[in-house]
Amino acid sequence: MEQELIELDGSIGEGGGxxxxxxxxxxxxxxxxxxxxxxxxxxxxxxLMRQHLTCVQAAAQISAADVTGAELQSSELRFVPKTLxxxxxxxxxxxxxxxxxxxxTLLPMLLAAPGESRITVEGGTHNMMAPSSCFLNRVFxxxxxxxxxxxxxxxxxxxxxxxxxxxxVLKVRPSKxxxxxxxxxxxxxxxxxxxxxxxxxxxxxxxxxxAVADHFRLRREQVRHRDLGHQTGPxxxxxxxxxxxxxxxxxxxxxxxxxxxxxxxxxxCTELDTYLSSAAVAGEYLADQMLLxxxxxxxxxxxxxxxxxxxxxxLDTLGRFGGPSIECRKLAEGVHEIATTRPEVSSRx
Amino acid sequence: xxRKVAIGFLGTQLDMGSGPGRWEKWRPTVCLGQQEExxxxxxxxxxxxxxxxxxxxxxxxxxxxxxxxxxxxxHDTYLADPWDFExxxxxxxxxxxxxxxxxxxxxxxxxxxxxxxxxxxxxFLLAESRFVPAKLLQTSPPPxxxxxxxxxxxxxxxxxxxxxxxxxxxxNAAQATAEFLKSGIxxxxxxxNRMIEQIERVAMRSRxxxxxxxxxxxxxxxxxxxxxxxxxxxxxxxxxxxxVNCATLRGDGAGSALFGHVRGAFTGAQNDRVxxxxxxxxxxxxxxxxxxxxxxxQAMLLRAIEDKRFPPxxxxxxxxxxxxxxAGTNRDLSEASRDGRFRDDxxxxxxxxxxxxxxxxxxxxxIEPNLDFELDRHARINHERVRFNLEARSRFLRFxxxxxxxxxGNFRDLGASITRMATLSDSGRITVDVVDEEIxxxxxxxxxxxxxxxxxxxxxxxLLGAEAETLDRFDAxxxxxxxxxxxxxxxxxxxxxxLFQASREIKRSSxxxxxLRKYLARFGLSFERIGA
Numbered sequence: 001m002e003q004e005l006i007e008l009d010g011s012i013g014e015g016g017g018x019x020x021x022x023x024x025x026x027x028x029x030x031x032x033x034x035x036x037x038x039x040x041x042x043x044x045x046x047x048l049m050r051q052h053l054t055c056v057q058a059a060a061q062i063s064a065a066d067v068t069g070a071e072l073q074s075s076e077l078r079f080v081p082k083t084l085x086x087x088x089x090x091x092x093x094x095x096x097x098x099x100x101x102x103x104x105t106l107l108p109m110l111l112a113a114p115g116e117s118r119i120t121v122e123g124g125t126h127n128m129m130a131p132s133s134c135f136l137n138r139v140f141x142x143x144x145x146x147x148x149x150x151x152x153x154x155x156x157x158x159x160x161x162x163x164x165x166x167x168x169v170l171k172v173r174p175s176k177x178x179x180x181x182x183x184x185x186x187x188x189x190x191x192x193x194x195x196x197x198x199x200x201x202x203x204x205x206x207x208x209x210x211a212v213a214d215h216f217r218l219r220r221e222q223v224r225h226r227d228l229g230h231q232t233g234p235x236x237x238x239x240x241x242x243x244x245x246x247x248x249x250x251x252x253x254x255x256x257x258x259x260x261x262x263x264x265x266x267x268x269c270t271e272l273d274t275y276l277s278s279a280a281v282a283g284e285y286l287a288d289q290m291l292l293x294x295x296x297x298x299x300x301x302x303x304x305x306x307x308x309x310x311x312x313x314x315l316d317t318l319g320r321f322g323g324p325s326i327e328c329r330k331l332a333e334g335v336h337e338i339a340t341t342r343p344e345v346s347s348r349x
Numbered sequence: 350x351x352r353k354v355a356i357g358f359l360g361t362q363l364d365m366g367s368g369p370g371r372w373e374k375w376r377p378t379v380c381l382g383q384q385e386e387x388x389x390x391x392x393x394x395x396x397x398x399x400x401x402x403x404x405x406x407x408x409x410x411x412x413x414x415x416x417x418x419x420x421x422x423x424h425d426t427y428l429a430d431p432w433d434f435e436x437x438x439x440x441x442x443x444x445x446x447x448x449x450x451x452x453x454x455x456x457x458x459x460x461x462x463x464x465x466x467x468x469x470x471x472x473f474l475l476a477e478s479r480f481v482p483a484k485l486l487q488t489s490p491p492p493x494x495x496x497x498x499x500x501x502x503x504x505x506x507x508x509x510x511x512x513x514x515x516x517x518x519x520x521n522a523a524q525a526t527a528e529f530l531k532s533g534i535x536x537x538x539x540x541x542n543r544m545i546e547q548i549e550r551v552a553m554r555s556r557x558x559x560x561x562x563x564x565x566x567x568x569x570x571x572x573x574x575x576x577x578x579x580x581x582x583x584x585x586x587x588x589x590x591x592x593v594n595c596a597t598l599r600g601d602g603a604g605s606a607l608f609g610h611v612r613g614a615f616t617g618a619q620n621d622r623v624x625x626x627x628x629x630x631x632x633x634x635x636x637x638x639x640x641x642x643x644x645x646x647q648a649m650l651l652r653a654i655e656d657k658r659f660p661p662x663x664x665x666x667x668x669x670x671x672x673x674x675x676a677g678t679n680r681d682l683s684e685a686s687r688d689g690r691f692r693d694d695x696x697x698x699x700x701x702x703x704x705x706x707x708x709x710x711x712x713x714x715x716i717e718p719n720l721d722f723e724l725d726r727h728a729r730i731n732h733e734r735v736r737f738n739l740e741a742r743s744r745f746l747r748f749x750x751x752x753x754x755x756x757x758g759n760f761r762d763l764g765a766s767i768t769r770m771a772t773l774s775d776s777g778r779i780t781v782d783v784v785d786e787e788i789x790x791x792x793x794x795x796x797x798x799x800x801x802x803x804x805x806x807x808x809x810x811x812l813l814g815a816e817a818e819t820l821d822r823f824d825a826x827x828x829x830x831x832x833x834x835x836x837x838x839x840x841x842x843x844x845x846x847x848l849f850q851a852s853r854e855i856k857r858s859s860x861x862x863x864x865l866r867k868y869l870a871r872f873g874l875s876f877e878r879i880g881a
Binding site for chain 2: 047049050053070092095123163198230235257
């Protein structure tokens with residue numbers, strides 16, 4: 001049966017790419033086709049970029065979709081999903097795409113798939129412009145598991161920009177999600193740090209984690225460094241995280257030439273401190289990524305800081321595909337709640 | 350969606366790099382696989398495999414890692430001297446010849462950022478001449494302070510009209526040229542402007558003969574002269590502009606005037622004479638009223654155009670002359686060639702670029718710009734600026750653009766009329782009185798044949814002769830109206846459209862022109878004969 005096309009405008013808000021990824025997930029889950037026009041219209045390089053295109057192609061493969069306009073610099077995309085094909089899929093996307101953005105796009109639909117899936121993605125795992133595999137494994141996936149999702153992300157090999165060469169396996173079993181309840185962090189369980197090094201002298205990593213340990217007064221066993229070998233180098237990534245009873249926040253800083261290891265560490269610490277001193281429960285990126293799971297579960301909510309324009313655009317996109325109505329409310333200065341609205345509330349409104 | 354294929358040399362300097370450090374260096378070929386806005390489905394890499402085996406392997410592996418979907422094909426290419434033009438061009442030419450371009454399925458991009466400068470030049474020549482149906486692809490390194498090494502790509506399309514700024518310059522230049530061809534007259538008629546654009550394009554690209562058709566005074570001679578000046582400006586013609594009206598070349602003198610003669614060719618030929626064709630060598634010959642040329646002269650002219658050689662009268666040594674020919678005519682040459690009055694082979698030769706210059710009546714919207722043009726010209730010649738009074742101007746224009754004003758001599762008539770008024774004006778003002786006198790004068794001059802009051806009376810007796818007497822009044826009324834419409838129309842088709850408009854609207858009639866032609870034929874008339 002021909003379903004009505006959902007029309008989306010890719011020029012609104014900030015998240016041209018975010019609208020696209022959410023729309024792909026939602027379209028496959030609901031089976032409703034969409035057309036996205038004016039893709040990234042106000043950008044210096046408008047239209048679909050490679051990192052977006054890889055997501056479109058992956059979603060199309062998984063849903064046997066009819067797609068028009070799936071080419072670089074295309075300003076209009078029409079996506080008509082057919083059936084969700086669970087099972088094993090393999091995507092080699094290289095480094096101009098981002099494996100994590102592909103994972104982010106596919107994960108929600110696979111939770112709603114008829115069977116178990118195993119997705120292999122080859123390419124970059126740590127890219128300045130996208131969340132890292134460390135972030136997914138420490139922050140996002142634990143939240144999904146809290147609400148009953150059966151997901152596992154195995155990083156077989158890290159791939160740093162620009163060489164890439166990483167490989168991850170995502171395993172998802174269809175799961176019925178429980179309501180999202182994330183209104184407090186709970187007790188701090190610990191702070192940790194990891195420096196990844198590829199064809200970069202070991203002392204760089206040691207200096208980074210030492211600086212983090214000094215800043216947060218950590219013990220030696222709470223921080224570590226790991227050599228990724230020469231294949232994906234040269235590159236250096238420092239992740240620092242704070243794990244609470246109910247939530248975790250992780251920041252990633254990429255080392256650069258002519259920037260001292262200590263400075264890299266300081267940037268990471270400052271960023272994490274900002275979260276720690278705020279009243280937010282879900283960090284900025286988690287708040288953004290939890291929108292789709294919240295929509296899928298149909299009930300609940302979570303607290304976060306000032307929502308980014310990404311998050312707000314994302315919220316609009318969700319609304320276009322029906323489902324539960326989700327609102328972002330300001331609770332106090334610097335504290336917002338993103339939650340489904342209860343029926344009696346919406347009938348009053 | 351077409352597949353994108355990049356073709357280029359392996360950069361033996363720029364693509365060089367080994368060990369992890371290579372990722373910190375900008376490598377043009379590898380960066381083809383790292384772009385956000387460009388991705389190649391295939392890269393055809395020209396490599397001297399014997400010398401650069403190791404480098405090739407590294408680049409191919411790195412491309413596979415950064416862009417797994419890109420297929421890399423190695424073409425073993427040996428260049429004895431990559432800085433030698435002949436050597437590189439031949440190698441690339443052979444490569445292009447043996448490459449099966451499938452432009453239906455694939456878009457090609459020549460990557461010009463690798464290879465020697467000579468290679469770039471050769472790629473450019475091959476792409477520009479369409480031996481290689483590709484756009485050029487340039488990769489550039491990132492700015493120094495940026496930390497990534499992927500740089501950027503840009504596609505260079507050799508179709509210059511696609512670039513807004515360049516296209517703007519072209520259109521400015523084209524407009525200036527068109528202005529020139531129109532002698533600076535600000536023509537409002539869209540059809541006329543379109544024709545001028547076409548003439549300009551033809552004049553710039555071709556030296557083939559042109560045929561200017563149009564009634565007397567429509568400006569054929571002026572246009573021919575302007576085309577000549579334009580070509581001369583562009584260094585396309587170096588010789589002179591030679592103009593002759595064939596109606597003045599009658600009898601024996603015609604051949605001699607055109608082709609020259611040798612001493613003693615005929616009685617009275619006391620000296621050699623260089624003909625007009627020779628005088629126009631390297632320049633332009635404008636033969637007005639070419640339909641008046643005798644058949645013998647037509648044959649010789651054809652030969653002169655085709656061979657650029659001809660024998661002068663009485664001589665056996667051929668004269669050489671390479672000139673651009675523009676012919677003018679107010680007669681229908683196709684009809685003349687059907688009747689045997691004009692050689693059809695010459696007509697075919699002239700008919701390649703035929704332009705119809707409309708008469709003034711068909712360019713009513715141009716009367717006002719021409720009025721100003723004529724006043725300017727008068728001022729230039731007589732060093733005296735003459736202006737119309739406001740009321741006088743509008744009164745003259747009202748008359749000049751009315752159906753009553755026939756302008757049989759076209760722009761020449763208009764020019765003459767304005768010259769008269771300018772001459773008769775007092776202290777540089779053309780008053781209503783002067784205009785009224787002039788209108789009366791014109792009416793008198795055009796008076797016979799058509800009543801000045803209507804300007805569209807039809808005298809069937811004049812058209813049909815004695816036969817008019819035999820027409821039923823019923824038919825006479827109908828025919829009168831048909832003839833009147835024909836005379837007001839430019840073409841048979843236009844007249845057909847007007848006459849059969851009602852049935853057109855309900856799509857009953859498919860060919861109005863044919864219907865009209867058949868109707869006229871019943872009375873032994875044709876559109877041309879009516880004298881529309």
